[in-house]
Amino acid sequence: xxxxxxxxxxxxxxxxxxxxxxxxxYEAGVTDILLLERDCEAGGILNQCIHNGFGLHRFGEELTGxxxxxxxxxxxxxxxxxxxxxxxxLNIENKIVSAVSVENGFEQIEAKAIILAMGxxxxxxxxxxxxxxxxxxxxxAGAAQRYLNIEGYLVGKKxxxxxxxxxxxxxxRRMTLEGAKVLAVSEIMPYSNGLSRxxxxxxxxxxxxxxxxxxxxxxxxxxxxxxxxxxEVGPDMKPIPGTEKxxxxxxxLLSVGLVPENELTRTAGIxxxxxxxxxxxxxxxxxxxxxVFACGNVLHVHDLVDYVSAESERAGLNAAKYVLGxxxxxxxxxxxxxxxxxxxxxxxxxxxxxxVEKSVDIFMRVRKKMDxxxxxxxxxxxxxxxxxxxFLAPAEMQKITLPKxxxxxxxxxxxxxxxxxxxxxx
Amino acid sequence: MYDITIIGGGVCGAAxxxxxxxxxxxxxxxxxxxxxxxxxxxxxxxxxHAGYDPEPDTLMARLNVRGCELIEEICEKLNIPYxxxxxxxxxxxAKDEAHLHKLYERGIANGVRGMELLGKxxxxxxxxxxxxxxxxxxxxxxxxxxxxxxxxxxMAETAAKNGVDFFLNxxxxxxxxxxxxxxxxxGDKVIDTKYIINAAGLYSDKIxxxxxxxxxxxxxxxxxxxxxxxxxYGIVNTVIFQCPTEKGKGVLVSPTADGNIIVGPNAExxxxxxxxxxxxxxxDFVAAEAAxxxxxxxxxxxxRSFAGLxxxxxxxxxxxxxxxxxxxxxxxxxxxxxxxxxxxAIGEYVIEVLEDCGLILTEKENWEYPAPHIGFAELSNEEKxxxxxxxxxxxxxxxxxxxxxxxxxxxxxENSYIKPTTLDGIKRRTGSxxxxxxxxxxxxxxxxxxxxxxxxxxxEILWDKDGSYIVKEKVGESND
Numbered sequence: 001x002x003x004x005x006x007x008x009x010x011x012x013x014x015x016x017x018x019x020x021x022x023x024x025x026y027e028a029g030v031t032d033i034l035l036l037e038r039d040c041e042a043g044g045i046l047n048q049c050i051h052n053g054f055g056l057h058r059f060g061e062e063l064t065g066x067x068x069x070x071x072x073x074x075x076x077x078x079x080x081x082x083x084x085x086x087x088x089x090l091n092i093e094n095k096i097v098s099a100v101s102v103e104n105g106f107e108q109i110e111a112k113a114i115i116l117a118m119g120x121x122x123x124x125x126x127x128x129x130x131x132x133x134x135x136x137x138x139x140x141a142g143a144a145q146r147y148l149n150i151e152g153y154l155v156g157k158k159x160x161x162x163x164x165x166x167x168x169x170x171x172x173r174r175m176t177l178e179g180a181k182v183l184a185v186s187e188i189m190p191y192s193n194g195l196s197r198x199x200x201x202x203x204x205x206x207x208x209x210x211x212x213x214x215x216x217x218x219x220x221x222x223x224x225x226x227x228x229x230x231x232e233v234g235p236d237m238k239p240i241p242g243t244e245k246x247x248x249x250x251x252x253l254l255s256v257g258l259v260p261e262n263e264l265t266r267t268a269g270i271x272x273x274x275x276x277x278x279x280x281x282x283x284x285x286x287x288x289x290x291x292v293f294a295c296g297n298v299l300h301v302h303d304l305v306d307y308v309s310a311e312s313e314r315a316g317l318n319a320a321k322y323v324l325g326x327x328x329x330x331x332x333x334x335x336x337x338x339x340x341x342x343x344x345x346x347x348x349x350x351x352x353x354x355x356v357e358k359s360v361d362i363f364m365r366v367r368k369k370m371d372x373x374x375x376x377x378x379x380x381x382x383x384x385x386x387x388x389x390x391f392l393a394p395a396e397m398q399k400i401t402l403p404k405x406x407x408x409x410x411x412x413x414x415x416x417x418x419x420x421x422x423x424x425x426x
Numbered sequence: 427m428y429d430i431t432i433i434g435g436g437v438c439g440a441a442x443x444x445x446x447x448x449x450x451x452x453x454x455x456x457x458x459x460x461x462x463x464x465x466x467x468x469x470x471x472x473x474x475h476a477g478y479d480p481e482p483d484t485l486m487a488r489l490n491v492r493g494c495e496l497i498e499e500i501c502e503k504l505n506i507p508y509x510x511x512x513x514x515x516x517x518x519x520a521k522d523e524a525h526l527h528k529l530y531e532r533g534i535a536n537g538v539r540g541m542e543l544l545g546k547x548x549x550x551x552x553x554x555x556x557x558x559x560x561x562x563x564x565x566x567x568x569x570x571x572x573x574x575x576x577x578x579x580x581m582a583e584t585a586a587k588n589g590v591d592f593f594l595n596x597x598x599x600x601x602x603x604x605x606x607x608x609x610x611x612x613g614d615k616v617i618d619t620k621y622i623i624n625a626a627g628l629y630s631d632k633i634x635x636x637x638x639x640x641x642x643x644x645x646x647x648x649x650x651x652x653x654x655x656x657x658x659y660g661i662v663n664t665v666i667f668q669c670p671t672e673k674g675k676g677v678l679v680s681p682t683a684d685g686n687i688i689v690g691p692n693a694e695x696x697x698x699x700x701x702x703x704x705x706x707x708x709x710d711f712v713a714a715e716a717a718x719x720x721x722x723x724x725x726x727x728x729x730r731s732f733a734g735l736x737x738x739x740x741x742x743x744x745x746x747x748x749x750x751x752x753x754x755x756x757x758x759x760x761x762x763x764x765x766x767x768x769x770x771a772i773g774e775y776v777i778e779v780l781e782d783c784g785l786i787l788t789e790k791e792n793w794e795y796p797a798p799h800i801g802f803a804e805l806s807n808e809e810k811x812x813x814x815x816x817x818x819x820x821x822x823x824x825x826x827x828x829x830x831x832x833x834x835x836x837x838x839x840e841n842s843y844i845k846p847t848t849l850d851g852i853k854r855r856t857g858s859x860x861x862x863x864x865x866x867x868x869x870x871x872x873x874x875x876x877x878x879x880x881x882x883x884x885x886e887i888l889w890d891k892d893g894s895y896i897v898k899e900k901v902g903e904s905n906d
Contacts, residue, residue, distance in 0.1 A: 104821070106821070121863050124866055126729040126730045127729075129728060131709065132705075133702070135894060136896060153897035154901055155898060223892060223894045224895070
């Protein structure tokens with residue numbers, strides 16, 4: 001077996017998160033960085049997202065997924081970061097990364113700091129237990145996207161989509177453009193789970209019906225899907241008998257949510273937050289294990305890649321500080337960030353005020369759709385900040401920027417909640 | 427002319443083929459589907475029962491206890507996922523406790539070793555996550571869990587290595603009796619054979635009918651399951667049964683040999699023989715029953731719901747023996763639970779049956795198990811490093827969830843006697859696509875490996891059974 005190698009920073013995953021973290025860590029002064037990627041090229045899921053709409057916030061222009069990835073691949077070229085492709089990390093233990101590749105075989109790398117940037121995966125048929133036959137033709141939207149955009153094959157010609165997440169909406173348009181007929185998009189909630197712009201541009205522009213408060217109650221076809229049944233659901237989310245609609249189709253695409261891919265985080269014994277299903281981190285993106293950082297969709301599922309980049313740059317910067325000796329981990333002084341009413345999670349989960357320079361960004365998702373609301377930060381019963389929002393929806397991530405001066409007023413912990421405004425008529 | 431033709435490539439057919447391969451006879455196996463282990467065998471709890479359930483002095487009792495011993499040995503030889511974790515039948519009240527005593531007595535009569543009746547404290551010490559209102563359990567340390575399709579494939583591969591011919595895509599549609607032998611029409615072939623072994627599972631009564639010997643009926647009884655992600659492993663450590671009811675052995679919660687947790691099955695009657703659909707009602711019933719055992723099942727961790735069909739019959743015991751209505755036609759039918767456990771013992775027993783029919787069997791001199799397939803994930807760091815040096819393709823991880831490498835997939839293609847041609851065929855041999863993403867990531871890659879290996883267009887690669895194509899058409903061809 002080869003001798004163990006040593007690196008200052010090892011980053012796992014060269015998708016948008018890993019690349020941004022690598023560039024930022026390099027710019028902060030660390031030159032010995034190894035970026036590990038299991039695929040044969042950098043870019044992660046962006047490579048199959050050939051539609052545009054990426055980069056408006058980060059680059060001020062509208063890019064396709066591969067173009068967005070390309071910008072970071074170019075930036076990496078001007079650094080000393082080693083990008084090692086075709087390498088799968090098997091586990092992480094005591095900051096020793098075990099990995100395997102065709103090129104190097106089995107290898108172990110000891111890192112001063114590790115950045116977890118493994119991304120997320122799609123939820124599939126299992127967790128939502130779609131009943132019915134089990135013939136071919138049930139795909140996650142992302143798998144169908146990969147077959148179409150990378151391999152060049154349509155998985156079906158008559159399609160029903162369950163779930164109105166963004167990938168499902170994008171695939172409704174994409175398959176339509178390639179000659180498939182998308183018969184329906186079904187969403188169990190009374191509102192879409194995708195970005196509003198995607199509902200308009202991917203469904204409405206193509207006349208694809210969106211069935212809100214509907215779910216798939218049967219899949220028919222023993223060896224291959226021949227049809228599916230949609231039913232309306234009541235407020236309890238249970239199908240209402242007698243509302244069944246039958247669709248003849250050969251494919252059911254699932255766009256029913258994303259789950260951070262934290263198998264390696266578990267092998268490292270790092271504590272996960274059951275709300276995000278990602279690691280629990282401080283304002284410096286450091287997990288409960290000293291010197292292990294996390295960013296991007298492995299931490300929490302983002303709506304826009306632009307925010308992934310920003311968050312990952314923060315992780316890269318802080319990992320560099322950690323290696324260079326400028327960042328001391330002291331969770332004892334950190335104040336926990338708690339979820340209040342109608343907030344499903346917050347990241348970071350704790351803030352060490354002493355480490356904050358000017359302000360800290362807190363990301364969150366709300367539990368329900370609200371027109372005109374305030375995101376309120378409270379500590380010890382006292383309101384320390386309030387952020388008005390015209391519109392809130394679970395599909396759209398929210399960010400608040402909390403200045404250090406306000407944070408210094410916090411006692412014990414802070415709680416973030418959303419409160420709908422009473423309409424004041426003039 | 428074959429001496430013996432086995433109809434059905436499930437776990438019983440495979441076991442019979444393996445035991446027959448030890449003797450100097452010309453033998454073949456006919457399977458209607460494009461792979462073996464594709465019917466009742468693949469949708470099974472995977473429990474190796476200790477043997478306290480069957481009534482004493484039945485074939486079921488004898489073959490269960492013997493099968494339980496044999497499986498351990500076979501799994502070791504063939505590197506088949508197996509875990510002798512033991513089983514518990516738990517009680518909730520005095521009526522259940524009386525039943526546990528009855529099972530204990532029955533187990534003693536059947537020759538089950540090592541059983542213990544546990545009180546509440548002893549039970550909760552071993553299984554702390556059970557519902558607090560349990561009162562005790564019957565513990566059977568010889569019970570185990572096994573990967574059912576790997577057991578079937580392992581035995582079939584052993585048979586094939588030792589000279590048994592396997593014919594896939596060969597549905598038996600007619601059997602003619604000619605001069606004291608049979609002419610079996612199977613797919614596009616006609617097989618001449620002296621003996622037939624009817625191991626056709628759910629269709630065994632229909633096969634018997636082809637020789638005018640349908641003196642039993644098969645009833646498909648559906649059972650539905652949840653399979654939980656490996657993240658749930660450890661919520662129970664042994665196979666946990668509730669006391670059986672008139673509806674069957676009850677819903678179990680158990681570790682699987684591959685490191686998941688399985689929850690199920692229910693028992694439905696009156697099913698079509700090919701209806702393996704799941705239903706909301708069925709799954710809800712399973713979840714409600716399992717909640718009595720433990721409250722710790724998180725269904726967000728469910729990675730697959732599926733259903734299997736038991737081949738129940740109108741007879742109380744297994745139907746194994748020469749048909750009373752047709753000479754040299756041997757039924758191995760109505761193999762309900764504990765069928766999987768019994769399967770190797772059934773193989774052994776069929777040898778006796780054939781000898782009783784007058785067949786003279788001479789043991790081969792050089793019979794051996796095939797080389798076991800290597801599972802990369804199970805290896806130590808040093809072994810992984812060494813294997814990667816020997817074959818670089820073991821460094822290419824294809825299935826992320828279960829860490830299955832290209833080396834293992836090519837091993838399954840190149841070094842199988844019965845070659846997989848489908849994505850599910852690869853899955854059954856390597857474990858790829860069995861993890862939390864259910865082939866979402868690796869399906870595309872294995873699709874590509876298959877089409878390169880077989881040199882066929884992408885549209886011809888199947889997921890599973892006939893008609894289960896994966897991609898419909900190439901895009902943009904008309905414009906090129």
